[in-house]
Amino acid sequence: MSILDSKIPKGPLEDKWSNYKNNINLVNPANKRNIDIIVIGTGLAGGSAAATLAELGYNVKTFCYQDSPRRAHSIAAQGGINAAKNYQGDGDSNFRLFYDTVKGGDYRSREGNVYRLAEVSGNIIDQCVAQGVPFAREYGGMLDNRSFGGVLVSRTFYAKGQTGQQLLLGAYSAMNRQINRGKIQAFNRHEMMDVVLVGGKARGIIARDMVTGAIERHSAHAVVLASGGYGNVFFLSTNAMGSNVMAAWRAHRRGAYFANPCYTQIHPTCIPVSGDHQSKLTLMSESLRNDGRIWVPKKLEDAEAIRTGKKKPTDLSEDERDYYLERRYPAFGNLVPRDVASRAAKERCDAGFGVNKTGEAVYLDFASAIERYGKEKAFTSGHKNPSKEEIYKLGKDVVESKYGNLFQMYEKIVDQNPYKTPMMIYPAVHYTMGGLWVDYNLQTTIPGCYATGEANFSDHGANRLGASALMQGLADGYFVLPYTIGDYLAQDIRTGKIPTDTSEFDSAEKEVTDKINKLMNAGGQHSVDSYHKKLGKIMWNKCGMSRNAVELKEAIHEIAELREDFWKNVKVPGTADTKNAELEKAGRVADFLELGELFAKDALHREESCGGHFREEYQTPDGEALRDDENFKYAAAWEYTGKPSEAILHKEELIFENIELKTRSYK
Amino acid sequence: MKLTLKIWRQENATAKGKMVDYTIDGIDGDMSFLEMLDVLNEELVNKGEQPVEFDHDCREGICGSCSLQINGEPHGPDKLITTCQLHMRTFKDGDTIVIEPFRAKAFPVIKDLIVDRTAFDRIQQAYGYISVNTSGNTIDANTIPIKKENADDSFNAATCIGCGACVAACKNASAMLFTSAKVSQFALLPQGEVEADRRVLAMVEQMDKEGFGNCSNTGACEIECPKGISLENIARMNREYLKASVK
Numbered sequence: 035m036s037i038l039d040s041k042i043p044k045g046p047l048e049d050k051w052s053n054y055k056n057n058i059n060l061v062n063p064a065n066k067r068n069i070d071i072i073v074i075g076t077g078l079a080g081g082s083a084a085a086t087l088a089e090l091g092y093n094v095k096t097f098c099y100q101d102s103p104r105r106a107h108s109i110a111a112q113g114g115i116n117a118a119k120n121y122q123g124d125g126d127s128n129f130r131l132f133y134d135t136v137k138g139g140d141y142r143s144r145e146g147n148v149y150r151l152a153e154v155s156g157n158i159i160d161q162c163v164a165q166g167v168p169f170a171r172e173y174g175g176m177l178d179n180r181s182f183g184g185v186l187v188s189r190t191f192y193a194k195g196q197t198g199q200q201l202l203l204g205a206y207s208a209m210n211r212q213i214n215r216g217k218i219q220a221f222n223r224h225e226m227m228d229v230v231l232v233g234g235k236a237r238g239i240i241a242r243d244m245v246t247g248a249i250e251r252h253s254a255h256a257v258v259l260a261s262g263g264y265g266n267v268f269f270l271s272t273n274a275m276g277s278n279v280m281a282a283w284r285a286h287r288r289g290a291y292f293a294n295p296c297y298t299q300i301h302p303t304c305i306p307v308s309g310d311h312q313s314k315l316t317l318m319s320e321s322l323r324n325d326g327r328i329w330v331p332k333k334l335e336d337a338e339a340i341r342t343g344k345k346k347p348t349d350l351s352e353d354e355r356d357y358y359l360e361r362r363y364p365a366f367g368n369l370v371p372r373d374v375a376s377r378a379a380k381e382r383c384d385a386g387f388g389v390n391k392t393g394e395a396v397y398l399d400f401a402s403a404i405e406r407y408g409k410e411k412a413f414t415s416g417h418k419n420p421s422k423e424e425i426y427k428l429g430k431d432v433v434e435s436k437y438g439n440l441f442q443m444y445e446k447i448v449d450q451n452p453y454k455t456p457m458m459i460y461p462a463v464h465y466t467m468g469g470l471w472v473d474y475n476l477q478t479t480i481p482g483c484y485a486t487g488e489a490n491f492s493d494h495g496a497n498r499l500g501a502s503a504l505m506q507g508l509a510d511g512y513f514v515l516p517y518t519i520g521d522y523l524a525q526d527i528r529t530g531k532i533p534t535d536t537s538e539f540d541s542a543e544k545e546v547t548d549k550i551n552k553l554m555n556a557g558g559q560h561s562v563d564s565y566h567k568k569l570g571k572i573m574w575n576k577c578g579m580s581r582n583a584v585e586l587k588e589a590i591h592e593i594a595e596l597r598e599d600f601w602k603n604v605k606v607p608g609t610a611d612t613k614n615a616e617l618e619k620a621g622r623v624a625d626f627l628e629l630g631e632l633f634a635k636d637a638l639h640r641e642e643s644c645g646g647h648f649r650e651e652y653q654t655p656d657g658e659a660l661r662d663d664e665n666f667k668y669a670a671a672w673e674y675t676g677k678p679s680e681a682i683l684h685k686e687e688l689i690f691e692n693i694e695l696k697t698r699s700y701k
Numbered sequence: 702m703k704l705t706l707k708i709w710r711q712e713n714a715t716a717k718g719k720m721v722d723y724t725i726d727g728i729d730g731d732m733s734f735l736e737m738l739d740v741l742n743e744e745l746v747n748k749g750e751q752p753v754e755f756d757h758d759c760r761e762g763i764c765g766s767c768s769l770q771i772n773g774e775p776h777g778p779d780k781l782i783t784t785c786q787l788h789m790r791t792f793k794d795g796d797t798i799v800i801e802p803f804r805a806k807a808f809p810v811i812k813d814l815i816v817d818r819t820a821f822d823r824i825q826q827a828y829g830y831i832s833v834n835t836s837g838n839t840i841d842a843n844t845i846p847i848k849k850e851n852a853d854d855s856f857n858a859a860t861c862i863g864c865g866a867c868v869a870a871c872k873n874a875s876a877m878l879f880t881s882a883k884v885s886q887f888a889l890l891p892q893g894e895v896e897a898d899r900r901v902l903a904m905v906e907q908m909d910k911e912g913f914g915n916c917s918n919t920g921a922c923e924i925e926c927p928k929g930i931s932l933e934n935i936a937r938m939n940r941e942y943l944k945a946s947v948k
Contacts, residue, residue, distance in 0.1 A: 085835050086835045086836045089836055090836060100758060100764070101756065101766065101817075101818060102819070102821070102822050102863065103822075104765070104825075104863055105758060105759075105764040105766050105863075107758070107759060107764070109759065109763050109764050110759050110761060110763050110764065121843060157839075159842045160838075160839045160840065160841055160842045161833075161835060161839055162842075163842040163892070164833045164839045164840070164892060165830070165831055165833060165835070166830075166855075166890050166893050168852050168855040168859050168886065168890065169842075169852070170852070170856075171847055171848075171849045171852040172849065173849050174846065175846025175849065176843050177842055177843055193859075194856065196763070196860060199763055199860070199862075200859060207825065207829055207830035208830060210822075210825045210826040210830050211830040211832060213826045214826045214827065214828075220822075222819070222822075245811055245812075274758040274759040274760070274764060275757060275758055275759075275760055276758050308731045309729060309731060311729060311732050311736045311739070312736070313733070313735070313736050313739055314760045316761050317761075446782065446786055446788065447786075447788070448731075449730070449731070449788070512835050512836065513836075516836055561746045561747065563739070564743075605746060605747075605749075607745075607746055607749060607751055608752075612712075612812065613713075613754055613811060613812040615752065615754055616746065616752060
């Protein structure tokens with residue numbers, strides 16, 4: 035076991051990034067024309083990096099599995115993007131954003147990276163406005179802000195419920211400008227199958243053209259992985275169907291350490307699973323918890339009656355309901371952080387109080403908000419002695435103006451009117467804080483291989499705050515990587531074009547082709563999806579919202595068995611030389627079957643509870659997470675050895691010089 | 702419920718395609734349309750047949766990947782949603798559903814229900830951007846106040862997901878709604894005004910080059926658009942184009 039060097043610059047926190055920029059090597063503009071960079075993924079982190087690198091003069095190739103860079107899953111982010119602009123004059127600052135993020139991450143992130151993130155956050159907003167991103171504005175023409183969970187200021191910029199879409203289209207338009215100039219070559223419907231190392235450095239990739247099935251070689255002086263998270267290891271998640279870990283995992287197999295895989299964010303307010311046919315889960319914005327009250331029946335027989343349709347939620351009187359978040363956390367109530375709210379819902383459902391046919395749902399009830407707003411509205415409009423119906427009507431209008439589009443989305447999916455009957459919600463996998471280990475330069479343990487955005491591990495610790503993912507993706511791509519990569523590439527100005535007709539490319543391509551052939555020619559018993567669903571069940575039941583040593587050990591064993599069976603018996607129809615969705619899925623599931631095992635191993639080794647990682651053995655007498663700073667104040671970076679369960683642990687000790695470690699309490 | 706599906710099958714871009722009939726049983730009203738196709742594909746895989754290829758990704762109506770002409774309508778019979786948000790409760794037991802790819806000369810079929818929409822990317826590459834550098838410092842975001850109404854209209858135009866339903870709905874396979882949404886987004890903002898003339902000329906030129914048809918104002922695009930992009934954008938683009946052409 036070695037100690038990893040994060041390469042955090044010396045000096046005071048607020049000077050680190052400036053000092054670093056003043057002292058790095060630069061590549062002159064003429065030399066940049068001779069340097070090639072590959073970017074995998076075109077979401078916020080990849081799209082912004084590609085555009086900026088091309089603009090600086092590098093030759094960029096982008097790869098995405100979608101038919102257009104504009105469809106990367108960053109597009110689905112709803113709420114907003116944080117920036118320490120302090121436009122509201124409410125006491126925000128770089129330090130406060132830094133502090134909130136480290137605390138929200140349960141003290142498992144790296145101070146230097148997070149402070150840099152806060153430092154560049156303001157510039158992101160300037161940049162996006164200049165690009166024509168239509169953020170929400172006030173009547174005075176200035177930008178509007180709103181508040182998000184876990185903070186005491188208003189620092190979230192937004193574009194209705196489509197902030198991710200607007201930011202991604204901004205990055206896409208910046209890419210288009212460079213494509214038009216010939217500085218970016220975009221390879222869409224292409225999947226990275228492997229990274230190629232030459233002399234220990236990342237020097238290219240093997241990619242598959244998903245339309246023709248052609249296996250291609252692409253060389254470069256550096257490879258940037260901006261391929262997103264691995265939430266789909268659970269099969270059901272709020273991720274896009276195609277989101278996968280292939281690029282990151284193939285780099286891991288080639289020597290990039292994978293850090294903290296067990297840190298997964300399970301979002302408390304998603305539409306529950308309705309049956310076995312379900313293919314993905316839909317998020318209901320966190321903002322709903324401002325007005326909705328979460329409850330389950332107090333009595334088991336009432337829960338049973340509701341599940342079998344003998345009773346309706348509206349039949350239960352106030353004192354027959356258990357508003358369990360308000361009961362357990364009187365100070366924060368329904369607005370506890372995501373990890374706490376999710377665990378509490380699971381606890382109630384496991385105890386038998388779930389309210390839908392699967393027993394895995396709780397109510398999010400707007401009846402009291404409708405009544406409260408209705409009374410307020412009646413009072414302010416001078417309406418004396420309003421009837422119950424009048425109050426309902428007035429209150430409903432207010433709730434509709436705030437959350438109308440979400441209510442409509444809910445009704446489309448569930449076919450119930452959430453104004454009349456409480457919404458049913460349940461936690462779902464949403465974001466992965468773990469990812470490829472990177473140093474301050476965003477470089478992985480493979481020289482020349484970088485990881486940005488959700489694909490890396492560095493900024494969110496064990497739990498991510500709302501509206502911070504968009505911030506990190508764009509910070510990495512627009513402002514951090516373009517500097518740090520130059521420091522590395524300065525040594526490559528005399529290298530010249532990397533040839534692809536070398537033994538390294540030969541053998542990497544052969545491995546890829548062999549793997550595809552193996553998948554095409556496996557035993558042919560069961561579909562890819564059937565394996566993915568089985569894996570998802572193991573992950574959700576044994577590595578989900580709460581974990582324990584016994585079940586984690588079982589999970590490691592079961593996943594290894596499932597993987598073995600997969601390679602023997604998976605059925606991939608058709609041929610490899612054409613568009614073949616089953617083959618694409620098979621390659622991704624093969625990687626998830628390895629990652630899942632490492633995930634469970636990481637969760638087993640971390641004998642503490644922190645953020646999204648809750649170990650049942652490590653909790654306070656009243657069921658709260660119990661962190662162990664003495665023994666686990668480190669990032670766990672795993673080295674691949676051929677078998678995930680035998681991965682080697684490397685530790686990066688996390689040093690807190692500017693923040694005092696405390697226990698999070700929401701009571 | 703039990704359904705008859707008539708699905709367009711086409712091996713690749715050059716092969717001749719045909720409609721193929723399938724019957725499917727045990728479909729639940731809570732399933733989404735694409736989950737119904739998942740069920741069909743699982744059956745086909747288990748029988749050793751080729752599953753039906755279709756584009757899809759986010760399955761929450763925002764990425765713009767999914768398409769499908771369902772019973773003659775892009776994204777099916779429901780309004781203001783994409784195919785992935787369409788639920789099977791819209792149909793009833795015994796129904797026959799015809800499923801085809803989006804049809805347009807500029808959207809050639811790749812396989813089965815997948816079409817090539819890269820023409821849209823090329824229109825955006827022609828000038829669907831503001832020429833600002835992404836790396837350096839720029840002015841503070843609040844330096845230029847923007848009227849809320851203009852910011853909101855710009856946002857509404859910018860919510861286009863680039864799915865291509867407007868083209869598939871149009872009898873001329875025109876891409877005016879798509880192109881005008883981007884032109885409008887920037888034309889409504891002071892940041893975009895600087896290059897407005899060049900932008901509209903370049904984007905329209907590329908649009909014509911791609912083989913999209915002309916607009917004859919039937920308004921089908923607006924009705925079928927899952928994001929409700931307004932026809933006003935086409936009017937605005939025509940004004941912008943005229944203004945730029947006479948200069």
